[in-house]
Amino acid sequence: MADAMGRREFLKAAALGTAGMAAAGLFGTSVFAGETEAVSGETPSRSEQAVPFKGKKKFAGVGSVRKVSDDTYYIGASDKRLELFENVYPIPRGISYNSYIIFDEKTALLDTVDKSVTGQYFENMDAILGTQTLDYLIVNHMEPDHSAAISEVLVRHPETKVVTTAAAAILLNQFFDCDISDRLITVKEGDTLELGRHTLTFVEAPMVHWPEVMMTFDMMTGVLYSADAFGTFGALDGNLFADEVNFEQDWLPDARRYYTNIVGKYGSQVQDVLAKAASIDIKMICPLHGPVWRENLGWFIGKYDLWSRYEPEDRAVMVVYGSIYGGTESAANALAAKLSQDGVANVAVYDVSRTHVSELVAEAFRVSHIVLASITYNAGIFTPMRSFLLDLEDHALANRTFAIIENGSWQPVSGDLMREITDSLSGSEYIGDKLTFMSSPDSDDYIAICDLADQIANDVKDGAGKAAAEDETVTEAEGTSAQGWRCRVCGYIYEGENLPDDYVCPVCGAGPDQFEKL
Ligand code: FEO
Numbered sequence: 001m002a003d004a005m006g007r008r009e010f011l012k013a014a015a016l017g018t019a020g021m022a023a024a025g026l027f028g029t030s031v032f033a034g035e036t037e038a039v040s041g042e043t044p045s046r047s048e049q050a051v052p053f054k055g056k057k058k059f060a061g062v063g064s065v066r067k068v069s070d071d072t073y074y075i076g077a078s079d080k081r082l083e084l085f086e087n088v089y090p091i092p093r094g095i096s097y098n099s100y101i102i103f104d105e106k107t108a109l110l111d112t113v114d115k116s117v118t119g120q121y122f123e124n125m126d127a128i129l130g131t132q133t134l135d136y137l138i139v140n141h142m143e144p145d146h147s148a149a150i151s152e153v154l155v156r157h158p159e160t161k162v163v164t165t166a167a168a169a170i171l172l173n174q175f176f177d178c179d180i181s182d183r184l185i186t187v188k189e190g191d192t193l194e195l196g197r198h199t200l201t202f203v204e205a206p207m208v209h210w211p212e213v214m215m216t217f218d219m220m221t222g223v224l225y226s227a228d229a230f231g232t233f234g235a236l237d238g239n240l241f242a243d244e245v246n247f248e249q250d251w252l253p254d255a256r257r258y259y260t261n262i263v264g265k266y267g268s269q270v271q272d273v274l275a276k277a278a279s280i281d282i283k284m285i286c287p288l289h290g291p292v293w294r295e296n297l298g299w300f301i302g303k304y305d306l307w308s309r310y311e312p313e314d315r316a317v318m319v320v321y322g323s324i325y326g327g328t329e330s331a332a333n334a335l336a337a338k339l340s341q342d343g344v345a346n347v348a349v350y351d352v353s354r355t356h357v358s359e360l361v362a363e364a365f366r367v368s369h370i371v372l373a374s375i376t377y378n379a380g381i382f383t384p385m386r387s388f389l390l391d392l393e394d395h396a397l398a399n400r401t402f403a404i405i406e407n408g409s410w411q412p413v414s415g416d417l418m419r420e421i422t423d424s425l426s427g428s429e430y431i432g433d434k435l436t437f438m439s440s441p442d443s444d445d446y447i448a449i450c451d452l453a454d455q456i457a458n459d460v461k462d463g464a465g466k467a468a469a470e471d472e473t474v475t476e477a478e479g480t481s482a483q484g485w486r487c488r489v490c491g492y493i494y495e496g497e498n499l500p501d502d503y504v505c506p507v508c509g510a511g512p513d514q515f516e517k518l
Helices: 007-015 017-023 115-129 150-156 166-176 247-277 297-308 327-341 357-366 383-394 414-423 443-481
Strands: 066-069 072-074 077-079 095-097 100-102 108-110 136-138 161-164 184-186 192-194 199-204 214-218 223-225 284-286 317-322 348-351 369-377 401-407 435-437 485-487 515-517
Touching: 066 284, 077 115, 100 115, 115 150, 136 150, 150 166, 161 166, 166 184, 247 297, 247 357, 284 297, 317 327, 317 357, 317 383, 327 348, 327 369, 327 401, 327 443, 348 357, 357 383, 369 383, 369 414, 369 443, 383 414, 401 414, 401 443, 435 443
Parallel strands: 108 136, 136 161, 161 184, 223 284, 317 348, 317 369, 369 401, 401 435
Antiparallel strands: 066 072, 072 100, 077 095, 100 108, 192 199, 199 214, 214 223, 485 515
16 A cells, blocks of 8 residues: 555545545554554555655754754744634744654654644654654643644654653543554653663653643753743744743743743642752753743743742732723723832733733733722623633632722622632732722822822832842841852852862862852
8 A cells, every 4th residue: 555655645644634544544453443453564664655855854954943952853843823822822923832853772752743833843854854763752741732743643653652641641542532552652750761872751740731741851961841831822933942032021921921821720730840850950941832941941940930839020010900981991090100100110001801811811920919990890890800800710820919999880899899709819918998989080089099009009119128138138048057168250059068179160160279168
């Protein structure tokens, strides 16, 4: 069959999915048919598939291929056409689906891509792999944005074994209605896979962000293949590494929006993974979306630490209002103006009807103080405001300080109802009493709004002062308790009574003469 089939027919059959492949006789009888025999002679061997590549193009310049480290390559692809990620989240900057391949005595592919980018993906893979065998497909995450191409990989590479968790194997069967038991290697926490020079070890990461998720750590290169963790919305424009872009300016808002909306609910599970990560020497993080991290890893891990502990990044205020005829909007704007006049920088005001809720959720994770101003609607909370608050509840936001403003032309009730939801969030605190006005704020209402702004501003600044004092105290405490030797060049601390004569600073390379005793 394979001899008679050209590449075009092969791809056409592959495009038709399982049924098309079966109709074309490409599955053999064992891979998807529920049998456990070895792949039959009907399945084309790698060399018989007439892929017109020789496997010698291991360099950037083919599609979106980038070199990650010595013998490790990025072969993923980006989608700039998709409007809504997960059919929920707007992605005006697109999205990348990352996949990596390690060349060693054994060759390993780490995850695949979404079906929307399989054209680019297989062009990359064919160019870099050519007619070489693909020994392993490591599936860290079974969500279809990373697993959709698994069936085609397995058809193209009948020699490939799938390495994944037992939980992922169940999902694989559900999504593809297949039996790959004769090609499956299930692994668990701490198991290792030898490729030759590379030894891979597996780290279970349940609920980051599905239950079957694992991460793969390359013990030779120090690369952590982190699944969805440390991912972000945004297409890759040739730049693969976070240090090749202005990440903080151009990517951080999307990274925050990605984390908070996709993984935000599972803070404790993320904390578990961060604790495991702290025990290994990670030199690079290769996520399934967005840039790869090879520098400044601590900065981004720090963001994850804050987000997953539900601690604000900034002592800052967001004002969210729901307004129909402008009265509540006026109150919100007056409050924001007074906050700014009181010295609160970067106050962010959002019309809840005009801002996608995923942006509001991300901002709520960023700031310390949230002002909610809503009209009363159908004897309840204005619908978009209610949706926003329920989204905060769904994402387990905690430890925020709220102020509440309600409006109603005959029976205002939105304030108490908003408070019921914010009360359900862990660690909620409040500034001032609920502020109520009827239809549009009058002069007394504006005075009350200014008073509320003053209280919020004082709390923001007091908190900032306390945080700074706490930092100072910690630094002093660290200073007094530190023991060992400090590098005068970079500040690195060697913990030990005696500095070895031949010691070299692991950070800056300074010799022992540059160290001072603490
Ligand atoms: Fe990017 Fe959970 O998938």
